[in-house]
Amino acid sequence: MxxxxxxxxxxxxxxxxxxxxxxxxxxxxxxxxxxxxxxxxxxxxPRELHQATRLLHEAETTLARAREDARRIVLDAQAHARSLAESQEGGPPSARGSALVDEARREAERVRRGADEYAVQVLQRLEADVNRVLAAIRRGQEVLRAPGAPGKRPE
Missing domain, CATH: 4.10.860 (DNA Excision Repair, Uvrb; Chain A)
Known part of the structure; x- marks a missing residue:
């Protein structure tokens, strides 16, 4: 939207x-x-609308970057685990390789959670800004509907 x-x-x-x-x-x-x-x-x-728009774009960018970082961490760990497994001359994957993959997955999940928490904070600020803008709009509408408002035509 x-x-x-x-x-x-x-x-x-x-x-x-x-x-x-x-x-x-x-x-x-x-x-x-x-x-x-x-x-x-x-x-x-209203200034708040400009700020809200900027915050929303910032949140979307940060979330996308964090998700990409998490994906890259998992891929790097998987590649490293495969490399360790191959270095064992065809044997089963080493416990160290599996541990690295698990650690990378935990780190990726931590990054995702952090990005989601940040996005929630930004969206909460955005909601507060939008509510202030909406309140200002409603006050303006009330003023314009009031009897004797500037520019109001007699009915």
Missing amino acids: ETVVEIIDRIEGVLRRHLNRVPPGERQVIEREVIGLLQMARGAL
Whole structure:
């Protein structure tokens, strides 16, 4: 699911990619007005939303990196265990090789747990930020619905 900031960025990207098809005079109007409005919309978003988006991307990146590290640890340990087993001239895998694989699996699981715990913390901060943004939106809606609100038309 895309964030509001990402959607605004995509809209701006589409406009910029297609500006070369617009006559020069109209292009300036689009750049000045439409892209200006998109930049204003981006700037009007609560600071917490920008922080939440950044935290979410950071959590996703960290989790992916930790999972890749855990996978690599297990693969390295398995390769090392195979190497030890082969060095015993076709005999059964050594206890040391099995112990290394077990140790690598434990380390990989520890890395995964750490990444998951970090992701939970980031998501909790993100949830708190989103709740603050949602509360601000609701307060703004209440103000706009109130009798005599600026810009409210008499019914």
